[in-house]
Amino acid sequence: MLMADITTRQNTPVVPTVPPTTPAPAPRTAGPQIAPGDQPPNPFPQQQEGLRLFGAPARELLFAGLFGDRGEPAKPVGPAPGAPNASVQNGTPYEIGPDRRPNIHHDNGFLQNPNDPSDPNPIPTREPTEAERKYYDDQVNQAEWANRLRHVPFADKVDGRLGLDNALPAYEHFLKGKGADREFDYGEYLNNDPAGIATRDRVVGETRAAADALLGDLDQKVGPNPGDSVTFQIRSDAMATEKNGFGYPETEDWQKTIGGHSFWSSAEVTVTRNQDGTLSARAEVTMQAEDRYNFNPNQQDIKTQVPDSERGVLEETGLAHQYTQRGKATYVTEWTVGQAGTPQVGAEQVTPR
Template sequence: MGTPITGSTPKKVTYRPPEDTSKTRTVAEKKPTVETPGDEFEKSRAEGRYPPVALNAAPPLPPDTGTTVPTNGTTSAKYQVGPARRPPIHHDNGFLQNPKDPKDPNPIATREPSFSDRLAKGKWAVKLEAARQFRPDLKDATDAYSHFLSGNGKDRTFDYERFVTQDESGKKVLKSATQDTQKAAEAQYAAMIAKDPSLAGKPVTFQITGGPIGVGGNDGKFPYPQTENWRKAIGGHSIWNSATVTVTPPTTPGGKPSFSMDMTVHAEDRYNFNPNQKDIDTGIPDSENGRFEQTGLAHQYTQTGSVQRKVGWSQGDIENATSTPINNGRG
């Protein structure tokens, strides 16, 4: 969440308590503008006087195979051959961003909170509870905001499956991500056959992993969340795809090879607030929550989610592919 300096887009959760005990809350969110993900990822801690928080570093990456999938500009992401490998993604630091360097991954120091700051946080905590009671449709948004207030900056996992099944934009994002990966799979298979024609008569299995794709930017295939809940919970964010692909030769002369792909869409977002921005639905300025970042009373954090699908299709017939969820142990 937060202004996209080189990737993540503005979002936030801002809650307004019910008017006369019945009015709806406000949940601050990201703006619908996303830029192409950059080349860095924040993972250092703020060296402030008030609880500095370490943003967890990404896990070690598998080796870079260096083998590029020759998609020739037909895909939104660039792909490589090999196991899932998180690409470089840059996130801003919201109100703790170095004003002299928008790409500085290190949050600036926090300041000591005043009585007024503490009182304001208490009021926002009440607004959060009001939103939970009167706006159950904002469940994912309120969960995200709650973690901002009390999660101490720890990484958080959110349910991306809910986004791609409940939000119309999410459905389009999943379809586009799937087709993007299918195109990469077909391109890699064609390159393998061109290099060794004998593979055309054998089952072949390979892995591919993709670069970052901005969700909520200028690419209409990956639109900004449509529902208020998801605008506030994640807003603009980044995704990257990985897959294991098996290609089976045709059973009849002149037939097309069959593709089976176990695909994962990985989503990533930085939840924070940003100077000179405001909530899309309520108009509340981000500064009302940004003060909590500046004083260490609340903390920005990185949140991730993923969805998995088994996809099957005949070569060249991407549009008519079948897609079913892969059980990932959530029941």
């Protein structure tokens, strides 16, 4: 498999740079808070009554309490890639080969078979009561109104404080999407949420270290002349938030958009012989995430403490539908082979592609 995945290129110089070391995941902190009495203006006063839900203030309901956190326990499963073309970085196996989706198991939330937590098939739904239909209609109206509110003239001030630009469309899709798959901006999470930034930098750093380890005796394949190069692909096994030190999203927006989720990385690595005989490497690292958007028994919203069961009934009755959402982002990183984790003052950070 090793030889089949390697192509040799001649005279393609790559200028090496060495990014700083991968930072440790940031400690979890509370999401954005609204100061007491700090209520955004209501552009639709006639709709004020419709904002009441579970007795919380209207300003909390529209944004923070409209729906719960994405709390799915991410469960990557499947055999680790085997030797000899494998490298393990902090518990995550990497191997030579093109990108492929690892074996990932998603739960079915309130439709999970109670007798078999690993059953991939959701249990049948039941007929909703009249009260449950009215509750669903109320949730749809609130979600549609909240998404419209993001586009009114003063929305920048509101979004600057509460920032649920990703979470609101995700919840509306849960209510109206009929279970269709959905794409989300994973790069925005990796570039802005503190836990996302730590995850991105750690995965890029581990990918570099894995590439160094997997290069192995390929040193002789690069060729002896300056500019000689070799290109190969590597891929990781599944990783997950709150596993092996990866943190849960810290901002309320991403707690409610993806919460606990699975992800993996792949990279195309080019190693080039330098004038002094050393090797420089350049990698395009692609991180991909996959999440099952649903609500889970025995969990609750981090900010409002509203139990997931309040919205789980929408799954049980078939009024709303769980769905799979995916996102990806690619970064370019460069380093000197053998120094994947060595810091260099003034070195560039990873570059989004």
